[in-house]
Amino acid sequence: MAVLDSTLTTQLSQLLTKVVEPIELVASIDDRPKSTEMVELLNEIAALSDKITVRTDGDDARKPSFSIERTGTDIGVRFAGIPLGHEFSSLVLALVQVGGNPVKEDADVMEQVKQLDGDYEFVTYMSLTCQNCPTVVQALNAMSVLNPRIKHTAVEGSVFQDEVKEKNILAVPQVYLNGEPFASGRMEMADFVAKLDSGAGARAAAKLNELDPYEVLVIGQGPAGAAAAIYTARKGFRTGLVGERFGGQVLDTMSIENFISVPKTEGPKFAAALEQHVGDYEIDVHKNVSATGVIPATEQGGYHTVKFGEEASLKARTVILATGASWRLMSVPGEDEYRNKGVTFCPHCDGPLFKGKKIAVVGGGNSGVEAAIDLAGVVDHVTVVEFMDTLKADNVLQDKLRSMGNVDVITSAQTTEVVGDGAQVTALKYKDRNTEEEKQLDLSGVFVQIGLLPNTKWLADSGIQLSPRGEIEINDRGETSVPGIFAAGDCSTEPYKQIVVAQGSGATAALSAFDYIIRNSAEA
Known part of the structure; x- marks a missing residue:
C-alpha cells in the first residue's frame, strides 16, 4: 500500500x-x-x-x-x-x-x-x-x-x-x-x-535607527496589524510593520472555521496568507522585533517614537498598536517551574507526548473544552477543571465532551498549585469553592486554557489609557487617549476577540490614521 x-x-x-x-x-x-x-x-x-x-x-x-x-x-x-x-x-x-x-x-x-x-x-x-x-x-x-x-x-x-x-x-x-x-x-x-x-542584536538596532520616519508605523503582525498595514499602504502612505512573529496568536490556532468565505483553514496557513498579502504592497516589514515603549509626540502632528530595547527606535506620524494577546497564566506555585515539564498550553503540539497518561485541562470555555475533546482521543484520562459553577463552552461542545468515556468535569474548583518531583508534574492541587476543601489530582500534565491577556505591559509609562483589564482604551474610530496613536484587535477594548473582528478593527484604525494625517497636513 x-x-x-x-x-x-x-x-x-x-x-x-x-x-x-x-x-x-x-x-x-x-x-x-x-x-x-x-x-x-x-x-x-x-x-x-x-x-x-x-x-x-x-x-x-x-x-x-x-x-x-x-x-x-x-x-x-x-x-x-x-x-x-x-x-x-x-x-x-x-x-x-x-x-x-x-x-x-x-x-x-x-x-x-x-x-x-x-x-x-x-x-x-x-x-x-x-x-x-x-x-x-x-x-x-x-x-x-x-x-x-x-x-x-x-x-x-x-x-x-x-x-x-x-x-x-x-x-x-x-x-x-x-x-x-x-x-x-x-x-x-x-x-x-x-x-x-552575539552581535546580531546590535546590528539589528543600528539598522532600525538608520530608517527615516514613517507616516504610519504598525506594531503587531497578527490579523489586525496586517489589515492596518495593507489599508495604509493602499492609501500611499509610507508604512512600517513591526512584530515578534508574523501571524501572532493565529499561529497557535489549530482550526479556523469562522472566517467568512474560507470554510476551513489552519492558523499557520492563514498567517502565511496574511504575510503573502502584505508582501504585495510596499510595506517595510521588520520581524522578530519587540517594542518596549512609546514616547508620544510633544505637539499635534509631530512624530511619535517607538522604542525597541535600549538602543533602537523608530519614529512615525501615526502609530497603530495591534500587539494582540497571549495565554493567560494561572499564577499559582509550580506553574513557572514546571512549564514545558508538564505545564503546557498547546494540546495539538504536546498532546501526543502524554499518550496513555492522565492530564487536566484548566478552563471550561470553548478553548478548554475543545482541548479536552482532542486530548481525550490521545491520553488515558482527562479532567476538566473550571473555576465557575458551570462550564462556559457552547452547548454543542459540552454535549460532545460529556459523551466521552474518559473525561471528568470538576466545577467550582480554584487551582492552587502545580506539584512536581523536580523533573516533571505529578499532581494538581485545587480548592473546592463550595466546601473550601483542598483536593489533589494525581496526573502527568496540565493544559492551561483560561483565556488571553492583552500584550500591553510595555505601554505602562506611555500615557496611553488602559482599561482595568490592561486593554488599550479606544473609541469607535480606534483612537486612543493620545492623538495620532490608534489601537486595534485583541490588545484593545474591541469587545469581541475574533480574527474577522480584529481585521475590521485594524482597517478602522488605518482609516482613522489616514484621516488624522490628512487633517493635520491640511491644518499645517
Missing part, C-alpha cells in the same frame, strides 16, 4: 521539478514496520525524480531515520521517523533545498548564517500534530543548507519514545544543540541567528 495518496503524489511530483542537483536518500533501518513504511515512502519519492536515488545502508543510531544528502558535498539534513502530517512540508522543502533550489529568507539573515563560525549539531524533537514544529524544523534545515558546518536532525517523538522519556521532553518543539537543551517553542531563522551570533 502506498504511503502517499494520489493528491500528495501529484503535488510532490510538481515540486520535485525544482530539484536541480542530484541527491541521495540514505536510510538507516531496522526490522520494525516503521522502517518498512519509511523505505516505501523514500522509494515513492525517488520514483518522481531522476535526480533522486535511495540507499538503505545508513548506519545512524536512530532507526528508522534517513538523511537527504547533496551528492558529493557535505550538505544534508536528517529526519528520524516519517515526516508526514504537519511535517510533510518540511520534507518537501528539505528535498528541494538540498537539491539546489535557493533558500528563501531575508538576505541579511542568510548571510549571518553563512558567517557563523563553529560546528553546530542541532536536534529538534517534534510531533506530527504540532503546528509550530515545522517552522523550527524548516529554519534549521535551511541553515544546514546555507552552512554545511550546521547539522540538523528532526526527531519524531512518537517513534522514539524512549529517547523522549529519557530527556523528559513534555513539550514540542524542543531543540538541543551539541547534546544540550538550547531552545523550545516556535522559532524562525532570525531567532536562531540572534541566539548564536
Whole structure:
C-alpha cells in the first residue's frame, strides 16, 4: 500500500521539478514496520525524480531515520521517523533545498548564517500534530543548507519514545544543540541567528535607527496589524510593520472555521496568507522585533517614537498598536517551574507526548473544552477543571465532551498549585469553592486554557489609557487617549476577540490614521 495518496503524489511530483542537483536518500533501518513504511515512502519519492536515488545502508543510531544528502558535498539534513502530517512540508522543502533550489529568507539573515563560525549539531524533537514544529524544523534545515558546518536532525517523538522519556521532553518543539537543551517553542531563522551570533542584536538596532520616519508605523503582525498595514499602504502612505512573529496568536490556532468565505483553514496557513498579502504592497516589514515603549509626540502632528530595547527606535506620524494577546497564566506555585515539564498550553503540539497518561485541562470555555475533546482521543484520562459553577463552552461542545468515556468535569474548583518531583508534574492541587476543601489530582500534565491577556505591559509609562483589564482604551474610530496613536484587535477594548473582528478593527484604525494625517497636513 502506498504511503502517499494520489493528491500528495501529484503535488510532490510538481515540486520535485525544482530539484536541480542530484541527491541521495540514505536510510538507516531496522526490522520494525516503521522502517518498512519509511523505505516505501523514500522509494515513492525517488520514483518522481531522476535526480533522486535511495540507499538503505545508513548506519545512524536512530532507526528508522534517513538523511537527504547533496551528492558529493557535505550538505544534508536528517529526519528520524516519517515526516508526514504537519511535517510533510518540511520534507518537501528539505528535498528541494538540498537539491539546489535557493533558500528563501531575508538576505541579511542568510548571510549571518553563512558567517557563523563553529560546528553546530542541532536536534529538534517534534510531533506530527504540532503546528509550530515545522517552522523550527524548516529554519534549521535551511541553515544546514546555507552552512554545511550546521547539522540538523528532526526527531519524531512518537517513534522514539524512549529517547523522549529519557530527556523528559513534555513539550514540542524542543531543540538541543551539541547534546544540550538550547531552545523550545516556535522559532524562525532570525531567532536562531540572534541566539548564536552575539552581535546580531546590535546590528539589528543600528539598522532600525538608520530608517527615516514613517507616516504610519504598525506594531503587531497578527490579523489586525496586517489589515492596518495593507489599508495604509493602499492609501500611499509610507508604512512600517513591526512584530515578534508574523501571524501572532493565529499561529497557535489549530482550526479556523469562522472566517467568512474560507470554510476551513489552519492558523499557520492563514498567517502565511496574511504575510503573502502584505508582501504585495510596499510595506517595510521588520520581524522578530519587540517594542518596549512609546514616547508620544510633544505637539499635534509631530512624530511619535517607538522604542525597541535600549538602543533602537523608530519614529512615525501615526502609530497603530495591534500587539494582540497571549495565554493567560494561572499564577499559582509550580506553574513557572514546571512549564514545558508538564505545564503546557498547546494540546495539538504536546498532546501526543502524554499518550496513555492522565492530564487536566484548566478552563471550561470553548478553548478548554475543545482541548479536552482532542486530548481525550490521545491520553488515558482527562479532567476538566473550571473555576465557575458551570462550564462556559457552547452547548454543542459540552454535549460532545460529556459523551466521552474518559473525561471528568470538576466545577467550582480554584487551582492552587502545580506539584512536581523536580523533573516533571505529578499532581494538581485545587480548592473546592463550595466546601473550601483542598483536593489533589494525581496526573502527568496540565493544559492551561483560561483565556488571553492583552500584550500591553510595555505601554505602562506611555500615557496611553488602559482599561482595568490592561486593554488599550479606544473609541469607535480606534483612537486612543493620545492623538495620532490608534489601537486595534485583541490588545484593545474591541469587545469581541475574533480574527474577522480584529481585521475590521485594524482597517478602522488605518482609516482613522489616514484621516488624522490628512487633517493635520491640511491644518499645517
